[in-house]
Amino acid sequence: MDDIYDLRSIFLGKDSLVSSLITSAVEGTALEDSASDLSFLVGTFAVVNIVFLMLFFSQFGILWIERKAAARMHDRRGATTALRSLWVGENGVTAGEWWKMLPFGGGIVGAINKFLNKRFGNRDPKNPTVDRVNNRSWMGYSILPGFFQNVADGMKFLLKEHMVPRRADKLIFEVSPFLIVSSTLLILGIIPLSSGIYATNPDLSILYAIAIFGIAPIGVFFAGWSSNNKYTLIGGIRSAAQLTAYEIPLLLTLLSVAILSGTFNIIESIHFQHAAGSWNLFLMPLGAVLFLVTMIAEVERVPFDMPEAEAELVEGWWTEYGGMRFGMLFMAEYIRTYAACFLFTHFFLGGWHLPFQGTISQIPVLGDAYVLIPGALVVLLKTWLVFLVVFVWARFSLARIRTDQILEFGWRMLLPLAVVQVILSVVYRLYLFQPDNMSYTAEGGNAWDAWGIPMFIPIATTVLWLAVFYVLLNDEDKDAAPDRMYHVHTLQAAGTHIPGKD
Amino acid sequence: MAQMWITMGPQHPMTHGLWTLRVKVDGETVVDTEAELGYIHRGVEKICEARDFTQITPYCDRLCYVSAMTWANSYIYAAEDLLEAEVPARAEYIRLISAEIQRLASHLMWLGAFGPDIGNLTLMTWCMRDREMFLDLLQELGGSRMHYNYPRIGGVKRDMPVGFADRVIAKTKLFEKRLDEYEMMLDQSTIWLVRLQGVGYANAESMVDAGVSGPNVRAAGVNYDVRWAHPYSVYDEIDWEPSVEKPTSVKGADCFDRYRVRMEEMRQSCRMVLDALNKIPGGKNTNYASGDEMILTKAPTRAPEGATGFSNYECTRGASQFHVQGGGEGRGKNPYRVSIRSPMFITIPYVAKTMIGYKIADIPAIMGSFDPCIGETDR
Numbered sequence: 001m002d003d004i005y006d007l008r009s010i011f012l013g014k015d016s017l018v019s020s021l022i023t024s025a026v027e028g029t030a031l032e033d034s035a036s037d038l039s040f041l042v043g044t045f046a047v048v049n050i051v052f053l054m055l056f057f058s059q060f061g062i063l064w065i066e067r068k069a070a071a072r073m074h075d076r077r078g079a080t081t082a083l084r085s086l087w088v089g090e091n092g093v094t095a096g097e098w099w100k101m102l103p104f105g106g107g108i109v110g111a112i113n114k115f116l117n118k119r120f121g122n123r124d125p126k127n128p129t130v131d132r133v134n135n136r137s138w139m140g141y142s143i144l145p146g147f148f149q150n151v152a153d154g155m156k157f158l159l160k161e162h163m164v165p166r167r168a169d170k171l172i173f174e175v176s177p178f179l180i181v182s183s184t185l186l187i188l189g190i191i192p193l194s195s196g197i198y199a200t201n202p203d204l205s206i207l208y209a210i211a212i213f214g215i216a217p218i219g220v221f222f223a224g225w226s227s228n229n230k231y232t233l234i235g236g237i238r239s240a241a242q243l244t245a246y247e248i249p250l251l252l253t254l255l256s257v258a259i260l261s262g263t264f265n266i267i268e269s270i271h272f273q274h275a276a277g278s279w280n281l282f283l284m285p286l287g288a289v290l291f292l293v294t295m296i297a298e299v300e301r302v303p304f305d306m307p308e309a310e311a312e313l314v315e316g317w318w319t320e321y322g323g324m325r326f327g328m329l330f331m332a333e334y335i336r337t338y339a340a341c342f343l344f345t346h347f348f349l350g351g352w353h354l355p356f357q358g359t360i361s362q363i364p365v366l367g368d369a370y371v372l373i374p375g376a377l378v379v380l381l382k383t384w385l386v387f388l389v390v391f392v393w394a395r396f397s398l399a400r401i402r403t404d405q406i407l408e409f410g411w412r413m414l415l416p417l418a419v420v421q422v423i424l425s426v427v428y429r430l431y432l433f434q435p436d437n438m439s440y441t442a443e444g445g446n447a448w449d450a451w452g453i454p455m456f457i458p459i460a461t462t463v464l465w466l467a468v469f470y471v472l473l474n475d476e477d478k479d480a481a482p483d484r485m486y487h488v489h490t491l492q493a494a495g496t497h498i499p500g501k502d
Numbered sequence: 503m504a505q506m507w508i509t510m511g512p513q514h515p516m517t518h519g520l521w522t523l524r525v526k527v528d529g530e531t532v533v534d535t536e537a538e539l540g541y542i543h544r545g546v547e548k549i550c551e552a553r554d555f556t557q558i559t560p561y562c563d564r565l566c567y568v569s570a571m572t573w574a575n576s577y578i579y580a581a582e583d584l585l586e587a588e589v590p591a592r593a594e595y596i597r598l599i600s601a602e603i604q605r606l607a608s609h610l611m612w613l614g615a616f617g618p619d620i621g622n623l624t625l626m627t628w629c630m631r632d633r634e635m636f637l638d639l640l641q642e643l644g645g646s647r648m649h650y651n652y653p654r655i656g657g658v659k660r661d662m663p664v665g666f667a668d669r670v671i672a673k674t675k676l677f678e679k680r681l682d683e684y685e686m687m688l689d690q691s692t693i694w695l696v697r698l699q700g701v702g703y704a705n706a707e708s709m710v711d712a713g714v715s716g717p718n719v720r721a722a723g724v725n726y727d728v729r730w731a732h733p734y735s736v737y738d739e740i741d742w743e744p745s746v747e748k749p750t751s752v753k754g755a756d757c758f759d760r761y762r763v764r765m766e767e768m769r770q771s772c773r774m775v776l777d778a779l780n781k782i783p784g785g786k787n788t789n790y791a792s793g794d795e796m797i798l799t800k801a802p803t804r805a806p807e808g809a810t811g812f813s814n815y816e817c818t819r820g821a822s823q824f825h826v827q828g829g830g831e832g833r834g835k836n837p838y839r840v841s842i843r844s845p846m847f848i849t850i851p852y853v854a855k856t857m858i859g860y861k862i863a864d865i866p867a868i869m870g871s872f873d874p875c876i877g878e879t880d881r
Contacts (some may be wrong), residue, residue, distance in 0.1 A: 074627035230508050234530070234862065302621055303693050311515050311619045311866040399693045400621025402863040403530060 001274050001361075001442050003352050003375030006196030007050065011043035018043045048189075048199045055188045058380055059338050062387050063150050066395075069388055073396040157327030165228050165320050172226035177325045179219035184332040186212050187339040192267055194352040194375030204264045206254055209343060213298060216336065217243050220307060224317035235316030238403050239300070239307035245410025246297035246304070252418035253290045256425035257347045260284065266343075270351035274358065275438045276447040281348040282458035283428060283448070285465040287421045288348045290414060292390050295340040297406065299333060302395040306403050337391055338383070344390075345382040352379050358444025371442070432457050505533060508862075512541050516866040518615055519876025523854060523865070530861045537854040539847070543880045550840040551830055555581050555655060555803065558840065563649040565842070566878040568611040569818045570649050571604035571640060573878065576815035578653045579734060580824035584811025584837075585655060587801035592790075593657035594736045595782040596797065599670065600643055600652060601735075602771040602778075606677070607636040608818035609764050609771075612873045613684070616761070619866035620697050625687070632680055635673045642666055657798030667779050667786035674772045681768060688761075698761060702868035703753035704856050713848040716820025718872055721747045721763040722755035728816035740777045742770050757871040764873070804834040819873050820845025844878040 011018050019039040026035050099106035099113060164170050190205045192198035202208050217239055224236015260280060261269035273279050281288050297304035308316030318329050345351060352375030354360070361367040401409070432450065439445035448457040511522035520541040526534035546565060550558045562577040563570040575597055582589060610633040617625025637647055642663050644650025652659050688694045704714075706722035719726060727744035729737040745766035747759040779786045783796075790796045805811075805828025813824045823843035830836035853872045857865055 074624055230506060234527075238530075305621070306863065309621070309863060311621065312510075312862050314515065396624045397687065398622065398691060399617075399697055400863075401693050401697065402861055404861065405696060 001195075001271075001353070001357070001371075001440075001444070003194035003196055004371060005194060005374050005376065008047055008196045008198070011046050012040065016043070018046070051193065051197055051199045052188060054193060054197070054376070055191065055338075059335060060147070060150055061380070061384055062338055062341070063334060064147050065384055065388050066392050067149065069392045070396050073393075154327060157324050157330075160323040160326075162323040162325060168228040168320070169226035172222050173320075176219045176223040176226065177321065177329055179222065180216045181328045181332045183212055183215035183219070184335045184339075188335065190266065191339060191342045192270075192346070192351070193379050195267065195270075197376050198267070201265070201267055205266045206258055206264045206269070209266070209339075210251060210254060213336070213339075214247065216332070220317050223321070224307075227317075227320040229320050231313045231315075231319050232317045235307045235309075235313050235319070238309075239317060241403060242297065242304070242306060242406050242410070245407045246294040246414065249290055249410060249414035249418040250294035250298060252415070252422055253287050253294065254347075256284060256287050256418070256421045257291075259422065259425040260429055262429070266346050267351075270346055270353070271440065273350045274353050275440045275445045276433070277358065277437075277445045278448050278455060278458040279348060279350040279353075282462045284348075284421060284425065285462060286417060286424070288344070290418055290421060291344060291347065294414060295344070296391065296394060297410075299336040299340055301337065301391060303398040303401050304406055305400055306406065309400055311400075337387065341383040341386040341391065342379070344386050345379055349382050349386070352376065354378055358442070361442050428457070504528075510865070511538070516619065516869055517876070518870065518874050519879075521850070521874075521876050521879070523869070525857075525862070525865065527862060530863070532857050532860055532862065532865065535854040535857050537851045539850065539876075540880055542876060546881045547840050547842055551836060551838070554832070554835045555585065555805070555837065558837070559653065560649065560651045563651055564877070565844075565881055566608075566817075566819075566875050567648060568875060569604055569608040569878075571644075571652065572601050572608075572815065572817045573822065574650065575601050575653050576813055576817060576822045577824050577826075578655060579813035579815060580811045580826045581655050582801070582811070583813060584805050584809055584826050584828055585802050587656040588799050590657055590796050590799060591736065592661075592782060592784045592796045593798065595778050596643075596658050596662060597653055598735050598737065598740070599662075599775050599778050599782075600640065600650075600658075602774045603636050603639055603670070605771045605818045606768055606775075607633045607640070609768050610636070612764060612818075612870075616870040616873075619870035620694065622688075622694070625684070628680075628684070632677055635677065639666070639670055639673065642669075654798055656801035659798075660792040661788075661790040661794070661797050662786075664787075664789055670775060670779060674775050678769065678772050681765065681772075685765065695758065697867055698756065698758035698871070700751075700756055701860060701864050702757045702760075702856060702871060703751060703755070704853075705754035706749070709754070709852065712852045714820065714852055715845050715848075716816065716818075717745075717763045717767060718755075718760060718820065718849060720745060721749070721759040723747065723749050728814050728821050732814060734813070734815065736778075740774055740781060742774045742777070745770055757867050760871040804832075805829060805837070806834055807838065817845060817878075819875060819878070820849065822878070842881055844881060846873075846875050846879045847881075850874055850879055 010016055013019065016039075019036075022039040022042060023035045026032050026038065031038065099110040102109060164173055187209060189199045190202065190208055192201070220239045221236045224232040224234075224239065227233075257269065257280060258264050260283060261272040263269050263272065269280075300307055305316075307313075308318065310316070313319070318326060321329060354370060354373060357371065360370045363370075432448070434447045434449070437445050437447040437449065446454060448455060450456040505526055505528045508525045508527055509522060510525060511517045512520045514523075517523065522538040522541075524536040524538065525532055546561050549561060553561070558577060558581070559574050562574045565573045578597075581587075610629045614626040614629030614633065617623065617629070640650055640652075641647050643666070644652040644659070704718070704722060706719065706724050709719050709722060710724060715726065715728075723746060725744060725746045728734070730744045745763050747755065747763045747766075749755045749759055784790070792798075805826075807829025809828040811824075811826040811828075815822050815824075821843075822845060825839075825841040825843075826837050827839040828834055828837060830838040849872055853869060853874075857868050860868065
């Protein structure tokens, strides 16, 4: 069902405001014949920019979520002091009257600073020392504590010097960050925020997303190779080595999504989930898990961040980057993560559809209010939730696995499971799906009913897979001797070298 | 495949200090290693020759910045052996409690550094959080956070503060629950297990030959704990047992064994602290004045030429030994020679060689599991 907030029809509709304004403006001039082209140009320009800005600035939300969630998981307060100590100072004490160094005396800046300090400084004037030790400040008690830390980080990156290592391949070294960042930004082009808020919608947008996702590892490899540093070299090679281990299961998982939805288009697959009556998550939980695991590997986060394993490779393939190039690479990594969360929302969580939207929207008053909730907001909330529950939680509770282990994991487990999921999708689509019951209305369809029981297929599938996961988690033989195998073939077998014996 | 040398250090996340590990790699596999030490050699042994016996204690605090109390105690026992000082029983108990609290703090520092080595940053902040509890306790005793200068020749500087025992009991019991929490996060995580199990085998026989000691050999099944084998202080009076792992492989102990042995040792330290507070002479709440005979006795300040003192002490990383010779400057006021045996100085070159055959990613895991400390290594 279409979202009622339709940005594209405002700017690109047949009789939209933009269209009518441009038509009346060029009326009677030489451009009269191309009025529709002009209004398309202006409208597209506006839509693309608005969507891009929405996606880009909502990305600060995930940075904030990660910062705060990590602080909770680490059992500490988040780092909220950097900007404050730079700027406002605390409890009436600023870091010197630094604004006097500004041109024109900086009187206005100083006045603003003093006002902020007085208004939002420490609330407890009796215990200035305690407050200072506890890092209490106006940052800690405002609406979004710590939100502007990202701005401080960005400022820091901007002010740092950019250096190219000696005897590095200068051209490739300079080009590869742009390769990574630009290909990453292209992903945002096809991500819809709702049925009417998207920049572009190619027919094969699922394939496009995966193709674009696959460009950045080439940049990573270039960056690692060109930096003239052994750590970056190993990081780049690791990135290339683990690429095949997760990309193929990822492609197969998306293929199974496409088979189930009957389309290679993201927006159509969301419509399909509503029209068929069930989110894909409940039809293919295995596919959802595979998608998340392979996506964590794709965006190089813990536990699959071997290319930048900071314990042994300092900072991996981006060791030699500094300044804003490092900042942009960092941003690109988060945008990729964000895009992965979006894709999960769209493929498995029904996109902009609210839970039980088809049923609830039929209730007279409540249903009307229910669909008034903007679809873009629903998408963002779902995305942030996926990021919080999966990506942040995994990052801060798991360790990092080794390169040979992800290769083994990818080839021996993920790939067969992905093939199984493809077969399951074919079976579901051919034998369990009832195309006659599809309904592209507000009410939604019931294509997954069986034997007259509504929603039988999704419920049975979910229960079955939960049971499988439960059994797998609990069938461990606690008394068995742990299998301590080291599955690697080396020139000299690991563990056979005894110091002092040779 | 082409081989290359990688120089990890002196500043590198793996090193846990200031030293260099040169690694020869073949692809991802380590084929040769070489440890270079000596970046923070301060000449502590030589400095000690120009200090009198009391002034040496702060220098011994600084031998290892995460385990100051045990190193100071280690020196004190050698000096008491040399000067033939009598130590009151209450002071011995307080020393034992302080050393075991220090052992908890040191092992927490190890676990906190070991987590990021494997890739788990949460472990670090959790361990720092809990270590802070014990550093607070030690600060109550010594007055500063890391270097306490607390033990004295013939006793300890001052009695336990008011309410100290209650806080120790409360924090230790809380920490025992937190240990279960750690094990829930780590031992039940498959990734943690596959990174540690089967990695970094160290053979018991070769470790003993090399002179490695402490938790690292106990992980390989060697039941040698100085506190148990040659009890100093009052370790024979309280209720505990050394933690020894039974290795699962003929190759020796792997990283997981070394991780487990330290976790068990933390439990034993908690047990020791609680038991010592029950058995301490003079009661756990009694408050003696500074210099009271119950906590500090007068000791001679000069040692004649030819007299020697020796201590064999179980530090947090192994057996630390001091050899102090009397008859130095000022008619025997200073030692003629102080010789320090650091367990890590022996362990680090040994560990560097055990890495051969493993992957680059295993280097921090293996190195971290041996708990390196460069302060005592270079001294």
